[in-house]
Amino acid sequence: xxxxxxxxxxxxxxxxxxxxxxxxxxxxxxxxxxxxxxxxxxxxxxxxxxxxxxxxxxxxxxxxxxxxxxxxxxxxxxxxxxxxxxxxxxxxxxxxxxxxxxxxxxxxxxxxxxxxxxxxxxxxxxxxxxxxxxxxxxxxxxxxxxxxxxxxxxxxxxxxxxxxxxxxxxxxxxxxxxxxxxxxxxxxxxxxxxxxxxxxxxxxxxxxxxxxxxxxxxxxxxxxxxxxxxxxxxxxxxxxxxxxxxxxxxxxxxxxxxxxxxxxxxxxxxxxxxxxxxxxxxxxxxxxxxxxxxxxxxxxxxxxxxxxxxxxxxxxxxxxxxxxxxxxxxxxxxxxxxxxxxxxxxxxxxxx
Ligand SMILES: [Zn+2]
Numbered sequence: 241x242x243x244x245x246x247x248x249x250x251x252x253x254x255x256x257x258x259x260x261x262x263x264x265x266x267x268x269x270x271x272x273x274x275x276x277x278x279x280x281x282x283x284x285x286x287x288x289x290x291x292x293x294x295x296x297x298x299x300x301x302x303x304x305x306x307x308x309x310x311x312x313x314x315x316x317x318x319x320x321x322x323x324x325x326x327x328x329x330x331x332x333x334x335x336x337x338x339x340x341x342x343x344x345x346x347x348x349x350x351x352x353x354x355x356x357x358x359x360x361x362x363x364x365x366x367x368x369x370x371x372x373x374x375x376x377x378x379x380x381x382x383x384x385x386x387x388x389x390x391x392x393x394x395x396x397x398x399x400x401x402x403x404x405x406x407x408x409x410x411x412x413x414x415x416x417x418x419x420x421x422x423x424x425x426x427x428x429x430x431x432x433x434x435x436x437x438x439x440x441x442x443x444x445x446x447x448x449x450x451x452x453x454x455x456x457x458x459x460x461x462x463x464x465x466x467x468x469x470x471x472x473x474x475x476x477x478x479x480x481x482x483x484x485x486x487x488x489x490x491x492x493x494x495x496x497x498x499x500x501x502x503x504x505x506x507x508x509x510x511x512x513x514x515x516x517x518x519x520x521x522x523x524x525x526x527x528x529x530x531x532x533x534x535x536x537x538x539x540x541x542x543x544x545x546x547x548x549x550x551x552x553x554x555x556x557x558x559x560x561x562x563x564x565x566x567x568x569x570x571x572x573x574x575x576x577x578x579x580x581x582x583x584x585x586x587x588x589x590x591x592x
Contacts, residue, residue: 249309251309251513255302255312255518256281256282256296256297259519260296260300260518261515261519262283262296265290265294266294266298267298267299268287268290268292270287270288270290272289273286273287273289273294274288276293282295283295283296299521299522299524299525300350300520300524301349301517303524304524307335310333313332314329314333314343315511315513317329317333318344318347318512322505323486323487325488326344329343345527345530346523347517348497348498348500349497349520349522349526350520350523351500351501351504351510351517352516352517354408354410354503356408357430357432357433358404358405358410358436359405359433360405360406360436360437361406361437362403362404362405362432362437362438362439363402363404363440363472363475364401364403364427364438365401365402365440365441365442366402366419366442367402367411367476367479367480368397368398369398369400369480369484370397371396371398371416372489372492372495397416398413398415398495399413399414399415399417399419400412400414400495400499401423401427402479402499402503403428403431403432404471407507408507409475409502409503409506409507410431410500410503411479411496411499411502412427413492414427415541416538441469441472441473442476478502482502483502493530
């Protein structure tokens with residue numbers, strides 16, 4: 241046997257030989273590629289379109305991983321026991337805190353897209369969480385304690401729009417701040433099948449306006465009965481319990497990922513080692529651009545400035561400028577009475 245295959249677990253071999261399907265170039269999506277020597281225990285390819293080389297795992301959750309065998313163990317724990325605390329994962333897999341954190345995100349990012357439409361009775365509501373900078377060490381006084389009266393500070397509530405028809409659930413983080421009926425639009429897109437009936441408990445007035453615009457397509461139920469209400473509270477409470485208790489809070493930056501995980505697990509088995517997960521080739525790309533994606537979200541959908549972007553960069557990460565039209569808050573114990581100008585923040589960071 242080739243020496244490169246020695247010490248290779250049968251599982252890793254199976255992933256490379258069977259589970260990972262090479263159908264197109266992960267860089268440019270071209271189907272024109274040729275075999276191009278070998279890389280350790282696997283085949284290397286070269287794209288005839290963009291000229292770049294790749295292996296079966298390029299761009300996937302396994303991309304650039306040194307301890308692939310440990311990653312497999314890590315994935316199995318998540319599949320069988322759900323998301324355990326990072327501390328627990330660190331102990332079980334004997335990895336660093338940062339690795340436990342990174343791997344969890346890579347796994348969450350490898351979750352297959354939900355292309356299913358919503359049909360029949362569709363529950364559509366918004367669920368709020370307090371804006372959180374959890375884990376952001378450089379931000380002075382980053383939030384540690386829960387906000388006492390979140391609705392006094394609506395600019396700090398994150399709004400997720402949730403859609404569910406009993407067989408399919410999806411959530412989208414649309415905004416930090418007050419919801420407007422227009423905010424429902426991006427969440428809906430073309431996700432809801434014709435002749436579906438939309439039920440809504442939490443944002444009734446906003447949705448009414450939305451429903452009016454689309455009256456030809458959907459029937460909208462404004463009268464809320466006990467059954468509808470119960471469905472809404474079931475989803476809301478479950479998600480809140482998961483985010484606030486099981487995970488002990490999630491930074492707004494990652495809220496979408498965890499809400500996605502919750503929605504996925506409601507109807508399917510979350511298996512990071514399945515072909516559907518392993519063949520997601522945008523994981524590395526998205527992972528290294530999380531700051532950029534979050535920056536866009538903050539820029540367009542919030543009134544809160546985030547500072548300290550680009551704390552960690554990869555050679556493929558583009559630099560992010562500080563948005564100059566955002567309100568800047570100094571978050572000290574969540575007394576949101578101090579606002580700073582862009583110049584003041586810039587000066588603060590230039591001094592660092
Ligand atoms: Zn290519």
